[in-house]
Amino acid sequence: MRWTAKESALFFESKEYIDTALVPLTPIAFDEQGRETGNANEFIQLITMNIEKQFKGRILLLPAFTYFHSESDDWKNQLLASWLNELKSNFKHVFIISTDQSWKPILEKSGNEFIWLPAVPLEHLEDEYKTTIIEGQVKQLLNLFVMKWQNAVSQ
Amino acid sequence: MSDKQRVTRRQFLTYTLMGVGGFMAAGTVMPMLRFAVDPALQAKAGGDLIATGLKESEITNEPQRVDFKFDQQDGWYESQVTQSAWVYKDNNGDIIALSPICKHLGCTVNWNGNEEFPNQFYCPCHFGRYEKDGTNVKGTPPRGPLDRYDYEIKDGVLYLSMRAKPRGGA
Numbered sequence A: 001m002r003w004t005a006k007e008s009a010l011f012f013e014s015k016e017y018i019d020t021a022l023v024p025l026t027p028i029a030f031d032e033q034g035r036e037t038g039n040a041n042e043f044i045q046l047i048t049m050n051i052e053k054q055f056k057g058r059i060l061l062l063p064a065f066t067y068f069h070s071e072s073d074d075w076k077n078q079l080l081a082s083w084l085n086e087l088k089s090n091f092k093h094v095f096i097i098s099t100d101q102s103w104k105p106i107l108e109k110s111g112n113e114f115i116w117l118p119a120v121p122l123e124h125l126e127d128e129y130k131t132t133i134i135e136g137q138v139k140q141l142l143n144l145f146v147m148k149w150q151n152a153v154s155q
Numbered sequence B: 001m002s003d004k005q006r007v008t009r010r011q012f013l014t015y016t017l018m019g020v021g022g023f024m025a026a027g028t029v030m031p032m033l034r035f036a037v038d039p040a041l042q043a044k045a046g047g048d049l050i051a052t053g054l055k056e057s058e059i060t061n062e063p064q065r066v067d068f069k070f071d072q073q074d075g076w077y078e079s080q081v082t083q084s085a086w087v088y089k090d091n092n093g094d095i096i097a098l099s100p101i102c103k104h105l106g107c108t109v110n111w112n113g114n115e116e117f118p119n120q121f122y123c124p125c126h127f128g129r130y131e132k133d134g135t136n137v138k139g140t141p142p143r144g145p146l147d148r149y150d151y152e153i154k155d156g157v158l159y160l161s162m163r164a165k166p167r168g169g170a
């Protein structure tokens, strides 16, 4: 599901079936890294929308957790920790996805499902190529979800 | 269609710019705007058939997945839609094109998606299952059969409708 008028309504009607949240972490910068963050944002959007399409009935794709690159780590960590708390009390599984590598140590240490993906530069890619690349990456990611779900069943 | 929409939108803007009275008028315009847009959209959705990359000669008894794309006017902007279908020929040689969207909550189903259930469509989300012809397997979450696309063969190529249609309950 996506967080829209129609689908959020469906979410509340079928909450017992939607046990997995997917949160993109999206940095923004207006300095030299600005363009890179624009590209990363598009990339993560395409990836997550594709995952959502495959697993619409079980995953809620959240609006991105967005922050400025320049913000202090402490502040970001605290805010994200409180997001995750809230999410974990509503979902059995929480997946976090980002192109920003700096989250890796802290999120993995705290036992979160963190998917780090290096952003593919999309600016000069034809749409058709884009789709092929994104779909290729998504195919591999889908397994992560299915495996997690299977483990939960067999436990 | 887009002409009509553009005018209506401009009218709407003019109304709102007129101030409080404008807002009230806009209240009456909004429902009309929906009437003006909706039938047009529906007409489009039912109509055209889209060429897939699949030739009729390539269609076998085994369902295979076909993706096809088209542009769609989606509210205010145009977007490209990718649809998928599972296509095969049944025992009578008729072509069947099934939507992969699970009738439970909309995940994407796969043919032979689970080794334990060969020759069925399988939904990874809550383990919904369907027979080859799209009929939902009783006791799994889906309440109805998979939707079907309309199709046509033109110059040996498979064309499918933009939307798949529901089939009566199983």
Ligand code: FES
Residues within 6 Å of the ligand: A017, A057, A058, B102, B103, B104, B105, B106, B107, B123, B124, B125, B126, B127, B128, B141, B142
């Ligand atoms: S969405 Fe397919 S079984 Fe629930």
